[in-house]
Amino acid sequence: MNFTLKVWRQANAKSAGRLETYAAKEIPSDASFLEMIDIVNDHLEADGKEPIAFAHDCREGICGSCSMMIDGVAHGPVKGAATCQVHMRSFKDGQVITIEPWRSVAFPVLKDLVTDRSAFDRIIQAGGYISAPTGGARDANEILVAKSDSDSAMDAAACIGCGACVAACPNGSASLFTGAKIAHLARLPQGQPERYKRVELMVAQMDDEHFGHCTLYGECQAACPKQISIDVIGLMNRDYIVAMATKTPDMAGASGHG
Amino acid sequence: MELKSKVPSGPLEQKWDSHRFNMKLVNPANKRKYHVIVVGAGLAGASASATMSELGYRVSCFVYHDSPRRAHSIAAQGGINAAKNYQNDGDSIKRLFYDTIKGGDFRAREANVHRLAQCSVNIIDQCVAQGVPFAREYGGLLTNRSFGGAQVSRTFYARGQTGQQLLLGAYQALEKQIAKGAVAMHTMTEMIDVIVIDGVARGIVARDLTTGRISTHLADAVVLATGGYGNVYFLSTNAKQCNVTAAWRAYKRGAAFGNPCFTQIHPTCIPQAGEFQSKLTLMSESLRNDGRCWAPVKQGDTRSARDIPESERDYFLERKYPSFGNLAPRDIASRAAKEVCDEGRGVGDTGLGVYLDFADSIKRLGEKTVAERYGNLFEMYERITDENPYRQPMRIYPAVHYTMGGLWVDYNLMSTVPGLHVLGEANFSDHGANRLGASALMQGLADGYFVIPVTIGDYLAQAKLAPVTPEHPEVRAAEAAANDRMKRLVGIKGKRAADSFHRDLGKIMWEKCGMARNTASLTTAIQDIGALKEEFWRNVNVPGSDADLNQALEKANRIADFMELGELMCRDALEREESCGGHFRTEYQTPDGEALRNDDDFAHVAAWQYTGEGATPTRLVEPLTFENVQLSQRSYK
Ligand SMILES: Cc1cc2nc3c(=O)[nH]c(=O)nc-3n(C[C@H](O)[C@H](O)[C@H](O)COP(=O)(O)OP(=O)(O)OC[C@H]3O[C@@H](n4cnc5c(N)ncnc54)[C@H](O)[C@@H]3O)c2cc1C
Numbered sequence: 091m092n093f094t095l096k097v098w099r100q101a102n103a104k105s106a107g108r109l110e111t112y113a114a115k116e117i118p119s120d121a122s123f124l125e126m127i128d129i130v131n132d133h134l135e136a137d138g139k140e141p142i143a144f145a146h147d148c149r150e151g152i153c154g155s156c157s158m159m160i161d162g163v164a165h166g167p168v169k170g171a172a173t174c175q176v177h178m179r180s181f182k183d184g185q186v187i188t189i190e191p192w193r194s195v196a197f198p199v200l201k202d203l204v205t206d207r208s209a210f211d212r213i214i215q216a217g218g219y220i221s222a223p224t225g226g227a228r229d230a231n232e233i234l235v236a237k238s239d240s241d242s243a244m245d246a247a248a249c250i251g252c253g254a255c256v257a258a259c260p261n262g263s264a265s266l267f268t269g270a271k272i273a274h275l276a277r278l279p280q281g282q283p284e285r286y287k288r289v290e291l292m293v294a295q296m297d298d299e300h301f302g303h304c305t306l307y308g309e310c311q312a313a314c315p316k317q318i319s320i321d322v323i324g325l326m327n328r329d330y331i332v333a334m335a336t337k338t339p340d341m342a343g344a345s346g347h348g
Numbered sequence: 349m350e351l352k353s354k355v356p357s358g359p360l361e362q363k364w365d366s367h368r369f370n371m372k373l374v375n376p377a378n379k380r381k382y383h384v385i386v387v388g389a390g391l392a393g394a395s396a397s398a399t400m401s402e403l404g405y406r407v408s409c410f411v412y413h414d415s416p417r418r419a420h421s422i423a424a425q426g427g428i429n430a431a432k433n434y435q436n437d438g439d440s441i442k443r444l445f446y447d448t449i450k451g452g453d454f455r456a457r458e459a460n461v462h463r464l465a466q467c468s469v470n471i472i473d474q475c476v477a478q479g480v481p482f483a484r485e486y487g488g489l490l491t492n493r494s495f496g497g498a499q500v501s502r503t504f505y506a507r508g509q510t511g512q513q514l515l516l517g518a519y520q521a522l523e524k525q526i527a528k529g530a531v532a533m534h535t536m537t538e539m540i541d542v543i544v545i546d547g548v549a550r551g552i553v554a555r556d557l558t559t560g561r562i563s564t565h566l567a568d569a570v571v572l573a574t575g576g577y578g579n580v581y582f583l584s585t586n587a588k589q590c591n592v593t594a595a596w597r598a599y600k601r602g603a604a605f606g607n608p609c610f611t612q613i614h615p616t617c618i619p620q621a622g623e624f625q626s627k628l629t630l631m632s633e634s635l636r637n638d639g640r641c642w643a644p645v646k647q648g649d650t651r652s653a654r655d656i657p658e659s660e661r662d663y664f665l666e667r668k669y670p671s672f673g674n675l676a677p678r679d680i681a682s683r684a685a686k687e688v689c690d691e692g693r694g695v696g697d698t699g700l701g702v703y704l705d706f707a708d709s710i711k712r713l714g715e716k717t718v719a720e721r722y723g724n725l726f727e728m729y730e731r732i733t734d735e736n737p738y739r740q741p742m743r744i745y746p747a748v749h750y751t752m753g754g755l756w757v758d759y760n761l762m763s764t765v766p767g768l769h770v771l772g773e774a775n776f777s778d779h780g781a782n783r784l785g786a787s788a789l790m791q792g793l794a795d796g797y798f799v800i801p802v803t804i805g806d807y808l809a810q811a812k813l814a815p816v817t818p819e820h821p822e823v824r825a826a827e828a829a830a831n832d833r834m835k836r837l838v839g840i841k842g843k844r845a846a847d848s849f850h851r852d853l854g855k856i857m858w859e860k861c862g863m864a865r866n867t868a869s870l871t872t873a874i875q876d877i878g879a880l881k882e883e884f885w886r887n888v889n890v891p892g893s894d895a896d897l898n899q900a901l902e903k904a905n906r907i908a909d910f911m912e913l914g915e916l917m918c919r920d921a922l923e924r925e926e927s928c929g930g931h932f933r934t935e936y937q938t939p940d941g942e943a944l945r946n947d948d949d950f951a952h953v954a955a956w957q958y959t960g961e962g963a964t965p966t967r968l969v970e971p972l973t974f975e976n977v978q979l980s981q982r983s984y985k
């Protein structure tokens with residue numbers, strides 16, 4: 091198959107970028123989208139031209155590295171798939187394909203298609219964990235968890251932290267990402283002691299990182315390669331209200347946002 | 349040099365306890381005076397960084413990823429073993445120990461493996477406390493599945509995403525410590541060298557992957573948790589960025605490399621579709637709980653699977669290994685699949701494939717239950733192959749998956765360079781010549797949560813380290829060498845992309861040092877790699893600048909190390925004149941084609957010591973003594 095690619099090239103965070111045109115020739119239909127770019131890059135490199143920089147690693151939809159807007163759609167045309175899981179058989183021979191990085195003020199472009207998503211790590215740092223220092227844990231089977239709770243916690247925990255939700259959201263909100271972690275931990279008995287403090291701190295951090303506000307467009311859910319449901323945002327919002335209503339002076343001090 | 353394993357004396361069951369009692373401690377107030385560098389934040393590195401900082405050590409952690417959550421551990425699917433005996437099926441620490449030693453074909457150190465089995469039970473407790481959503485029964489208790497090489501159900505799992513959930517647990521613990529200021533996290537920063545002063549590891553040289561800046565970092569101890577080197581074969585189930593550079597640079601600074609030729613070929617991967625392919629995808633071993641492996645009885649049978657009647661199917665694992673059946677260990681299952689294909693009975697366009705069939709399980713359990721157990725794997729398979737495994741059997745073929753070899757470490761997980769410790773897949777320690785499924789996650793977390801946090805204290809309490817400054821000549825020299833190497837790579841300006849060398853290296857390694865090896869293939873491989881290396885340093889083209897985000901440079905730098913490692917792997921495979929586990933020398937096999945060990949001459953670890961550019965490395969030997977298990981020919985019949 092042959093394609094014409096229009097690819098966003100940008101030297102670094104400070105410089106302006108532009109779309110450049112490349113021919114992708116003789117691409118097998120079984121090749122993945124990233125393998126198609128590999129082929130283009132091999133030619134560029136052999137000619138001494140800088141290859142297209144893009145984030146990738148596992149190439150099986152689990153590490154959350156790959157992150158491309160393909161014809162304006164986060165991760166491209168296949169539902170429930172990350173960019174690395176899209177194959178060229180999903181495109182028409184001769185098609186023109188536009189490839190851009192995630193677009194969000196919270197994810198500055200580092201080079202070409204590579205963005206800085208460290209804001210996600212900082213949201214987790216704010217409270218996306220259960221405090222359980224190593225050692226001293228009791229026997230695992232002493233904590234009973236109803237299968238349905240465990241399953242729904244796992245549904246939320248499946249998030250790969252790719253950022254497609256932010257890229258797809260007209261407001262650039264990180265609510266699906268943040269809500270997924272909050273829901274994962276809130277649905278388990280182990281997550282209860284820190285439940286309300288967690289939501290308060292994580293939401294505050296999300297606001298500090300210049301993500302937009304959620305107005306429930308639902309685009310995030312549609313773009314999510316793990317098809318995480320926006321129910322997690324509902325849970326986050328409810329817990330946030332409870333957290334605010336029951337906030338003690340001590341917690342306000344701990345959060346730094348009182 | 350002598351390899352001192354430092355295995356404590358006393359009965360096997362008491363070694364770890366008495367060692368913990370005998371070790372020197374660093375008192376709580378003094379811990380913050382010590383600075384430990386951890387390279388890597390996969391299961392091993394993240395758990396180690398979090399735990400050591402919880403104890404009070406000052407930790408700096410380096411990864412080339414943009415977030416610690418993206419380490420290759422995230423991709424582990426099937427599960428993690430632990431001797432909990434929740435199923436009441438006769439499991440115990442002793443049985444897990446025995447299965448692991450036997451699974452490794454009697455080429456691992458007894459004391460390490462026993463400690464691993466002991467720690468396994470604490471790992472599950474720790475992970476559940478963190479909120480890892482392991483699969484459960486309706487009553488709320490944890491559930492288990494079976495993995496290869498075991499006759500008990502001891503594998504804990506979180507759907508097909510066990511590695512992801514375990515890593516997120518460790519990652520969250522790590523992020524919590526980062527927020528507290530207890531860990532200094534350096535993402536997108538690649539270690540390029542170890543700094544060794546007066547024979548002791550005192551820091552690292554690293555490259556900022558965004559700016560290209562080379563910097564030096566000093567510490568009281570260095571811990572490498574940098575993963576395995578399966579990507580030396582180019583095509584493997586490993587993530588694309590997995591590489592050997594950290595371990596290789598440590599080797600060149602004096603750390604002995606243990607059993608480099610011990611690599612694991614996993615039997616159930618999606619077959620290669622074409623030359624363009626950039627990596628292979630694993631189909632978790634857990635599938636063999638309910639899937640049956642078969643190939644047509646007739647050679648060159650081109651009928652579709654469903655048209656081949658029962659009587660013309662060869663369920664080759666069930667036939668050859670009736671007591672373990674489809675759950676024979678990986679090395680054995682892989683060789684059996686290769687054998688079938690070599691006989692011309694392989695399936696698919698290339699003939700390099702066998703079936704993994706779920707029809708019987710779907711009949712027995714219903715599609716819903718099968719989907720619940722393996723849904724995401726089936727989906728992954730369909731996405732890649734465009735075939736629906738609920739309707740037709742999967743096609744699978746063995747692929748490189750894991751490396752048992754790695755930097756040699758003693759019982760304390762310290763390499764032959766004092767102060768340099770190695771955890772997880774990067775060390776050679778626990779799996780002998782073949783790793784059992786669901787045991788790598790266990791080892792990574794045992795090393796990181798429970799072993800290194802204790803043994804590092806023993807080292808630091810006795811180390812008596814003189815202060816070093818960035819101006820020290822050795823520090824300066826290491827920094828200059830790293831800069832020179834990057835400049836040299838971008839300066840070659842030849843005609844070939846770095847990846848094309850990697851593909852060539854992979855072909856040499858797969859064909860000549862892969863599932864079957866012999867004197868002739870290994871000798872030519874060493875020559876071929878020599879020629880490839882020579883061309884690389886003359887003809888690679890690394891466009892762009894070293895002072896920039898430059899992925900071509902990152903690749904070239906790693907491939908240069910892979911080529912040197914490949915050579916050492918072949919040398920190690922050549923010297924080991926026996927077959928054991930994943931190391932199959934065609935000259936050494938039983939009449940029915942099983943691996944034929946030579947315990948008289950090779951019941952040892954081979955650890956290679958670097959002796960300088962172009963010089964033949966020295967082969968050091970750590971004899972293995974088995975006091976608690978009977979050395980026997982492995983039988984899964
Ligand atoms: C597809 C797949 C499925 C698997 N499934 C299972 C399973 O079900 N059960 C099981 O037990 N095992 C499984 N394994 C094996 C297991 O996942 C790995 O062995 C294990 O996760 C390795 O963990 P680690 O912490 O040692 O290294 P990794 O997780 O590979 O982490 C390496 C870390 O080191 C960093 N790093 C490396 N080099 C450098 C450098 N030079 N500078 C800076 N940072 C560096 C990386 O950024 C990363 O953070 C599977 C493996 C694969 C490939």
Ligand code: FES
Nearest residue numbers: 147149154156174
């Ligand atoms: S490369 Fe890992 S999710 Fe796409």
